Amino acid sequence: MSPDSSPLARPNYDVLAIREDFPILAREVFGKPLVYLDTGASAQKPRQVIRTMTEVMEETYSNVHRGVHFLSQTCTDQFEAARKTVARFIAARKADEIVWTRGATEACNLIAATWGRANVGPGDRIVISTLEHHSNIVPWQLLRDETGAELAVIPVDDVGEVDLDAYADLLDERTKLVSVTHISNSIGSVLPIREMARMAHEKGALIMVDGCQAAPHMPVDVQDLDVDFYCFSGHKTYGPTGIGALWGRKELLDAMPPYQGGGEMIAHVTFEKSSFKPAPHKFEAGTPAIVEAVGLGAALDYIESIGREAILAHETEVAEYARERLATVPGLGIVGQARERGAIVSFTMEQAHPHDIGTIVDRAGVAVRAGHHCAFPVMERFDVSATARASFGLYNMKSEVDRLVEALDEVAGIFGR
Amino acid sequence: MGVPLQARPAPTETMADAQRSIVDSFRYLEDWTERYQYIIELGRRLPPFPETKRIEANRMHGCQAGVWLVSDYRDGKLFFEATSDSAIVAGLISLLLKVYSGRRPDEILATTPAFIEEIGLAEHLSPHRANGLALMLARIQADSSGYQAGEVA
Numbered sequence: 367m368s369p370d371s372s373p374l375a376r377p378n379y380d381v382l383a384i385r386e387d388f389p390i391l392a393r394e395v396f397g398k399p400l401v402y403l404d405t406g407a408s409a410q411k412p413r414q415v416i417r418t419m420t421e422v423m424e425e426t427y428s429n430v431h432r433g434v435h436f437l438s439q440t441c442t443d444q445f446e447a448a449r450k451t452v453a454r455f456i457a458a459r460k461a462d463e464i465v466w467t468r469g470a471t472e473a474c475n476l477i478a479a480t481w482g483r484a485n486v487g488p489g490d491r492i493v494i495s496t497l498e499h500h501s502n503i504v505p506w507q508l509l510r511d512e513t514g515a516e517l518a519v520i521p522v523d524d525v526g527e528v529d530l531d532a533y534a535d536l537l538d539e540r541t542k543l544v545s546v547t548h549i550s551n552s553i554g555s556v557l558p559i560r561e562m563a564r565m566a567h568e569k570g571a572l573i574m575v576d577g578c579q580a581a582p583h584m585p586v587d588v589q590d591l592d593v594d595f596y597c598f599s600g601h602k603t604y605g606p607t608g609i610g611a612l613w614g615r616k617e618l619l620d621a622m623p624p625y626q627g628g629g630e631m632i633a634h635v636t637f638e639k640s641s642f643k644p645a646p647h648k649f650e651a652g653t654p655a656i657v658e659a660v661g662l663g664a665a666l667d668y669i670e671s672i673g674r675e676a677i678l679a680h681e682t683e684v685a686e687y688a689r690e691r692l693a694t695v696p697g698l699g700i701v702g703q704a705r706e707r708g709a710i711v712s713f714t715m716e717q718a719h720p721h722d723i724g725t726i727v728d729r730a731g732v733a734v735r736a737g738h739h740c741a742f743p744v745m746e747r748f749d750v751s752a753t754a755r756a757s758f759g760l761y762n763m764k765s766e767v768d769r770l771v772e773a774l775d776e777v778a779g780i781f782g783r
Numbered sequence: 784m785g786v787p788l789q790a791r792p793a794p795t796e797t798m799a800d801a802q803r804s805i806v807d808s809f810r811y812l813e814d815w816t817e818r819y820q821y822i823i824e825l826g827r828r829l830p831p832f833p834e835t836k837r838i839e840a841n842r843m844h845g846c847q848a849g850v851w852l853v854s855d856y857r858d859g860k861l862f863f864e865a866t867s868d869s870a871i872v873a874g875l876i877s878l879l880l881k882v883y884s885g886r887r888p889d890e891i892l893a894t895t896p897a898f899i900e901e902i903g904l905a906e907h908l909s910p911h912r913a914n915g916l917a918l919m920l921a922r923i924q925a926d927s928s929g930y931q932a933g934e935v936a
Contacts, residue, residue, distance in 0.1 A: 396815075719869040721848035729815050731841060737847045749866060780820055781870065
């Protein structure tokens with residue numbers, strides 16, 4: 367019996383039917399059925415997203431917020447409906463708390479450039495964690511260098527959990543912002559965001575959360591988490607590239623200066639002075655990624671049609687099965703064993719460099735990520751130059767874990783002499 | 784220890800012959816497993832890279848495997864030695880050096896590594912950001928331009 371048809375598999379989660387929604391999963395690589403285990407880098411797209419984007423371009427496309435003509439109105443309605451979908455997806459109070467960005471990277475840069483410049487000065491402190499993606503490190507370094515603020519880093523322990531005692535020590539009246547990931551993209555740790563938000567607020571600091579790996583994986587309720595800013599990328603959420611969302615509490619967004627200048631974000635312009643539209647539009651200069659925004663809305667609808675509790679349960683089952691099976695591969699060591707973890711498994715092998723692991727398993731049709739995962743400090747913390755990473759999405763199956771393990775056995779055979 | 788870079792002799796075969804003999808040596812390796820096993824073996828036989836040269840300044844910053852490269856210019860020829868923490872990349876380095884090390888800058892600049900395509904491993908040289916090997920080839924070519932233009936004594 368294949369593991370996917372075991373009686374223990376979730377009865378209501380029809381992974382084979384879900385896979386039918388993703389045309390790319392039917393293809394072969396090097397003559398083998400594709401096993402796509404790189405959803406953490408970018409998720410594949412369901413027909414529902416592809417169809418929606420095609421329909422917009424074929425039937426309703428126009429620029430938004432400008433024309434009086436029929437198409438402009440129609441397209442603006444779709445574009446703003448997608449914003450409402452994002453708001454509902456993360457339980458924001460209002461759609462105008464959602465700012466479209468190019469992705470989470472731009473969201474971090476936007477907060478650093480607007481809220482940061484307005485609120486951070488010499489001697490102030492910004493706190494991040496060791497587990498951050500470079501996109502949640504470098505914008506704060508730039509802000510630090512510009513303002514004379516301090517950038518402090520929460521350490522992690524040997525299993526990859528943030529040290530909350532050390533975190534508490536970093537929080538004081540000088541701390542202006544905490545910016546942390548919800549789930550580590552490199553080793554899968556889930557951070558205790560609600561607790562970290564409470565601790566930050568007690569000291570008067572705000573908290574921003576990079577939700578790239580969490581938004582596609584688990585229910586996210588920004589009000590329940592009680593955070594101040596939250597962002598995620600469309601392409602990791604089964605939507606298109608070039609679009610992402612930043613949520614901020616309305617009063618914070620209203621008080622922030624604009625981001626880039628240009629069309630779309632202004633109320634009135636003379637050569638002496640311009641006045642700006644209210645949030646979110648003041649952060650959205652220029653023609654936005656219209657088709658992509660509507661596509662992201664379709665992706666979130668798709669996720670909700672399956673249900674995030676169900677996705678979480680399924681992905682957890684597959685990822686935990688992977689952790690079990692990988693542990694049986696000779697010479698393999700898993701990096702990151704946090705108690706709370708997402709559907710991401712990072713590993714190294716004694717016999718082979720991660721690049722070589724990735725190269726060999728690719729020939730078996732298995733796509734994994736190999737490298738530093740844009741998280742040099744994590745690699746340094748765990749004393750590795752790189753890892754191989756399998757990351758699971760809502761369409762992955764236990765039988766694909768078996769394919770990975772077979773391919774890794776082959777790696778062990780080729781290198782382990 | 785192997786022979787230091789400064790004492791390595793120039794190759795006797797031409798660059799074109801070196802490429803041809805690489806393609807020949809792959810001809811009888813039928814499946815990809817054998818090809819990679821051969822490449823890994825070449826990587827293991829790469830002359831040891833001096834630890835003192837394994838420094839940031841000599842590193843190609845690819846996203847995946849680390850690659851370190853140093854050069855020596857003598858008698859009008861450029862000699863290279865390089866290494867990688869990946870066995871596969873080290874093997875491919877061995878092939879690239881067989882073609883490119885100990886050559887005149889003008890020869891280097893006039894030669895594209897056609898063999899890599901012929902042996903079916905072109906993806907390893909695609910100039911995307913993750914690729915330390917592609918960066919190494921770019922550095923070999925940049926060094927050659929520098930010496931050819933007489934910018935570097």
